[in-house]
Amino acid sequence: MSQSDDQLLKRLLAMFEVEAEEHLSAIAAGLLALDQAPPPDRVQELVETIFRVVHTLKGAARAVNLGAVVDVCHAMESVFAALKGGKLALSPAGLDLLHQGYNQVRGLLAGSAAAGPAQDRLVAALDAYAVGIEPTLAVVAAPPAPTATTPKTKAPTKEPAPEPAPAEKGTEKAEEVPAEGTPRLGSRPTLRIATSKVDALLRHAEELVSARLAAGRQVSDLSGLASEMAERVRSHERGRRRLEGLDDTPAGRVLKQQGDTLRWLSGRLTQLANSGRQDLRILGKMLDGLLDEAKQVLMVPVSALLDPMAPLVRDLARAEGKDVDLIIRGGDLEIDRRIQEEMKDALLHLVRNAIAHGIEMPGAREAQGKPARGTLAITVAQTEAGRAEIAISDDGAGFDVAGLRTAATEQGLMSAADAAALDDDAARALAFRSGLSTSSLLTDVSGRGLGLPIVQEKVERLGGQMAVESTVGLGTVFRIRLPVTLASFRGVLVEVERACFILPTGGVERVARVPVGAIATVENRETVRLDGRTLGLVRLADVLGLPPGRSSQTPPTHHTVAVLSRGGQAIAFIVDRVRDEQEVLMKSLGPQLARAPYVTGASVLATGEVALILNVPDLLAGAAHAPNSARTMVAVSRKKSILIAEDSITARTLFKNLLEAAGYQVRTAVDGMDAWTALTSDATFDLLVSDVEMPRMGGFELTGRVRGNPKLADLPVVLITSLGSREDKERGIDAGANAYLVKDSFDQGNLLQIVGHLV
Numbered sequence: 001m002s003q004s005d006d007q008l009l010k011r012l013l014a015m016f017e018v019e020a021e022e023h024l025s026a027i028a029a030g031l032l033a034l035d036q037a038p039p040p041d042r043v044q045e046l047v048e049t050i051f052r053v054v055h056t057l058k059g060a061a062r063a064v065n066l067g068a069v070v071d072v073c074h075a076m077e078s079v080f081a082a083l084k085g086g087k088l089a090l091s092p093a094g095l096d097l098l099h100q101g102y103n104q105v106r107g108l109l110a111g112s113a114a115a116g117p118a119q120d121r122l123v124a125a126l127d128a129y130a131v132g133i134e135p136t137l138a139v140v141a142a143p144p145a146p147t148a149t150t151p152k153t154k155a156p157t158k159e160p161a162p163e164p165a166p167a168e169k170g171t172e173k174a175e176e177v178p179a180e181g182t183p184r185l186g187s188r189p190t191l192r193i194a195t196s197k198v199d200a201l202l203r204h205a206e207e208l209v210s211a212r213l214a215a216g217r218q219v220s221d222l223s224g225l226a227s228e229m230a231e232r233v234r235s236h237e238r239g240r241r242r243l244e245g246l247d248d249t250p251a252g253r254v255l256k257q258q259g260d261t262l263r264w265l266s267g268r269l270t271q272l273a274n275s276g277r278q279d280l281r282i283l284g285k286m287l288d289g290l291l292d293e294a295k296q297v298l299m300v301p302v303s304a305l306l307d308p309m310a311p312l313v314r315d316l317a318r319a320e321g322k323d324v325d326l327i328i329r330g331g332d333l334e335i336d337r338r339i340q341e342e343m344k345d346a347l348l349h350l351v352r353n354a355i356a357h358g359i360e361m362p363g364a365r366e367a368q369g370k371p372a373r374g375t376l377a378i379t380v381a382q383t384e385a386g387r388a389e390i391a392i393s394d395d396g397a398g399f400d401v402a403g404l405r406t407a408a409t410e411q412g413l414m415s416a417a418d419a420a421a422l423d424d425d426a427a428r429a430l431a432f433r434s435g436l437s438t439s440s441l442l443t444d445v446s447g448r449g450l451g452l453p454i455v456q457e458k459v460e461r462l463g464g465q466m467a468v469e470s471t472v473g474l475g476t477v478f479r480i481r482l483p484v485t486l487a488s489f490r491g492v493l494v495e496v497e498r499a500c501f502i503l504p505t506g507g508v509e510r511v512a513r514v515p516v517g518a519i520a521t522v523e524n525r526e527t528v529r530l531d532g533r534t535l536g537l538v539r540l541a542d543v544l545g546l547p548p549g550r551s552s553q554t555p556p557t558h559h560t561v562a563v564l565s566r567g568g569q570a571i572a573f574i575v576d577r578v579r580d581e582q583e584v585l586m587k588s589l590g591p592q593l594a595r596a597p598y599v600t601g602a603s604v605l606a607t608g609e610v611a612l613i614l615n616v617p618d619l620l621a622g623a624a625h626a627p628n629s630a631r632t633m634v635a636v637s638r639k640k641s642i643l644i645a646e647d648s649i650t651a652r653t654l655f656k657n658l659l660e661a662a663g664y665q666v667r668t669a670v671d672g673m674d675a676w677t678a679l680t681s682d683a684t685f686d687l688l689v690s691d692v693e694m695p696r697m698g699g700f701e702l703t704g705r706v707r708g709n710p711k712l713a714d715l716p717v718v719l720i721t722s723l724g725s726r727e728d729k730e731r732g733i734d735a736g737a738n739a740y741l742v743k744d745s746f747d748q749g750n751l752l753q754i755v756g757h758l759v
Contacts, residue, residue, distance in 0.1 A: 016064045020109055023057040026050075027102050028311045034095055035314065036325070043090065051080035057105075068115035069108050075126035076101045082130045097125055097135045099314065106311075198297050199338075205294040208287050209585045210604050215283065217607070219276040226269035233262045295485050298338065302380050302390075303331030305340040309351055313376060316355045323373040324359055330380035333388060336485040342462055343390075343482070346455040350392045350478050351376065353452070358396030358476055368473065370395065388484050393477040399470040401427045428468055432456050460617045461600050463489075463504070465566075491584035491603070493611065494562060494575040497546045500611040502584055502603060507616030509563040509570055511578050516557055528561070528572055535563065536623060540573040543622045544598055544614075545753050547662065564616050571623045586613055598622060639665040640759045641683075645675035645690040645702060646720075655689060655720075655751075662752050664759075672697025676705060679712055686759045692721035692732070700735045707736035716758035720751075 030050040034043065058073035076098060082088035104122055107113025125135050236259050243252065306328050317324035359365075359374030366372050379391045404427050405419040422430075432452050459466045464482035490505035514528050519537060521527070526537045540562075541548070561572040586601040601613045642664050646652040656666045667683070669675035673696040679685065688706065692699035699719050706712045718739045719732045732740045739754045 012064050016060050016066075017109075019060055020057060023053050023060075024102070024106055024109070025307060026053045027057075027105075029307075031095070031099055031102060032310050032314065032326075034090065044084075047080055047083045047090075051077065051084055054080060066108070068119065069105055071115070071123055072101055072104050072108070072119065072126075075123045075130070078130035079126055082132075088130065088132060091134060093135045094129050097122075097129055099311070101126055102311070103315075202294045202298060205287075205290050207585075208290070209583065212280070212283055212287055213582065213605070215276075216280055219273065219280050222269070222276055223273040226266065226273040229262070229266040229269050233259070233266045236262055295336070298336050299334040299485065300337050300340070301332050302335045302340065302388075303328070304337075305335075305344060305347070306331055306378055306380070309347070309378070312348070313351060313355065316352060317359075317374075320355055321361060322355065322359055323362060324355060325373055325375050327375060327377040328379075329377065333380045333382060334484070335380075335388060335482070338486050339462060339482060339484070342458065343480075346458045346480075347378075347390070347392070349452075349455055351378075354392065354394040354396065354476070357400075358394040358398075360397050382484070383481060386484055388482055390480045390482065391477055392480075393475060395475040398472040398474060398476055399428050399431065399468075401472070404428070404430045428470060431468070461615065462486075463506075463600075486586070489584055489586070490581060491613065492562065492581050493579035493605070494540070495577040495579060496541045496544065496575050497548070498576075499546070500579065500605070500609055501540075501544075502611050502613045503562060503564065504584075504613070504616060505581060507564050507566060509565040511560070511562050512572075513558045513560055514572070516555075516559065519559075530561075530563065530572065533570070536571045537561070538571065538573060538623045540575050540619070542757075543573070543619055545756070547752075547756070564619060566617050566620055569620055571620055573619065573623070584613065639663065640686040641665045641667070642687045642689060642755070642759075643667050643669060643675055643678055643685045645669040645672055645688065645694065645699070647671050647691060647694045651691070651720075658751070659689075659755065662755075664755070671695050672699060672702040675702055679706065679715075680709075685715065687716045687718065687755060689718045689720060689755075692719055692723055692728070700731055703732070703735040703737050718751075718754060718758065 027050055030046050030053070033046050038046070054073050054077045058070055058077060061069035061073060079088070079094070079098060083090055088094075100122055104113055104119060108115070113119075129135055236255075240255055240259060243255070309328075310326050313324055313326040354376050355374075359376065360368070360370075362372040365374065375395045377391075377393045379389075379393070381389050381391075383389045401424050405422065408414050408430050409416045409419045419427075456466050459480055459482065462482055464480060466481075467479045468476065469479070470476040491502040492505055492508050492511070494501055494503060510530075512530060514530070518528055519526055520529075520534075527534050528537045529535070559574045560576070560578055561574055562578065563570055563572050565571075582605075584603045586603055588601055598614055598618045599612050600615045603611055603613055605611055642659055644652060644655050644659075644666060646655060646668070647670055652668050652670075656668055659666050667678060667685070669678055671694040672690065675688070675690065676697060679688070688702075690699040690702055699721065703717050703719065706715055706717060716738045717736065718741065719737045720741045721728070721732075722742065738758055741751060741754070
């Protein structure tokens, strides 16, 4: 093949990829419509439509030499030709076979399937069915695994988005499945371009926001300089008036000339400042318009995300032995393509969850008076300017609240008494605890207890919220509220330990200065009263794990706090300073830091600084584990004293150097007995770090003695050992250790964080 022919084939393959997406979407929509057992005239219409689409797809595949796709399409075309000509009646087994044909073509184009014996059996079965031989069992041993990568074109629905209900009649919803099986192509002229180019365009447009912020800072500096110059002119004039008798002298003439020059400079600076402000306003309007237009390019109908769910739901339901109708409403609402890509796996999990856990088996549904076929609805609606709600509802059994309580107890998340005391809402919230699952079987669909927490984390990282409603016997609704576009937002800039961080304004309830004397302790947690409420009080630096900086010799009389809130929960976070509130453009941290705790992204400030954007829900959750240190900031700073008991000189030196470098005063002991002697002397220690296996006295015995001594009973103890078994850890806990670290997985940062929290 010549180079020109090779280039032509590459161009044809690129065009075929786009065309195939549209054809596969149309075939999937038509087959799913046939699943609903429509009236005979509608069946004939669907058969005719699918026949034409399969025929077109076959011809396009032949043009790019995809022989395997041609073979399957030809066999499917024969079946639809027989159905169209009235020579064949459509049966459930035959419809299943056609779905297998669709899956095979989809797999061939996605690279997850290949031509071979399985495809040969499928083609033979389709050819046999075309001449009236009914298929008796599945002919494809391993059909392509359901994925969320089915071509992204519109298929399942056109209905506007009413408010979803947990349980609606399945028969009513089934009628809402659209009739068309052909792609819905717009009448406006379109141009296909690579998404990477669109992303680059928007990225460059968004970077202009930083340029505008920098320009605004320069205009502000210029205005300040103009004001200062105007004051100098006034000061000069006052001086001249005191020396009026010198006007006709050389000195007076010099002063007058200087005054004229100053007035001219002041006037020019004022003009430049006014012109700069005017230009900045014009630039702002133009940039806002550019960003809006650029963002519109990335706005695509949410059906691009939801329509590929239709064949997926069918395959998952069949795998579970269930019959499920999928209803999609509001698919025409446009949402940023980047948000849709981020939410794809999260929505897929909720769909899997509804089929695996929510919708009952057909027999169980009929016994309850429900239709044998379950209904899963995905409804998208715009709730307010710039935000949308995605509701995933099913008419299944609802949350197994009793099962969640039992699982929480069996998996050690809480005691049986605490679980029994939970109300139903609190019990449902357990489903969002990592590792909790009511499924006793590990499968590729369920059983690991990781899905819902990850979904919630994904939603919150996108700036959204997630809620669940459930009624036993009627069904469940997951409501996800999201921004419709990833854009700039308002953020509060705060300083903590000389570093700048950004708190999204939407999560900041207020900022305030509180007197140190207003801090109270309730149940060993520091609190402060603001606006008639008692709020928990923590240092933001402690939550983030930042090492303390140099303490001021003068104790502070007030603390600056930022009150962060989410879902009715509010906590006051102590910060060093609140800088400003400004427009913030978020930048991704990349895949390597995608799961970094407390952080959602970064932004370049007008000063050129890079500031991390903090995740408010993560901060509120992490505040529960932060030490109570607001009061300790008032006390005169002194080095915390730590005693290390370790018989290995190498390990002892390592721990000593590490802790001294972190600012602690360290004393060492060669074994447990040596440490006990030091502890019972006149010396005062804030923490004990001990090995477990040591001569004369081991770490377990040493910890037991510490807990048994009234003067030492409250001393924090950290055990560091090579004994990592569960039994050894339980012995350490029973002895009274506050922390247990294993040397094999030792991490310096982890030790410093634990020590910092305990002291």
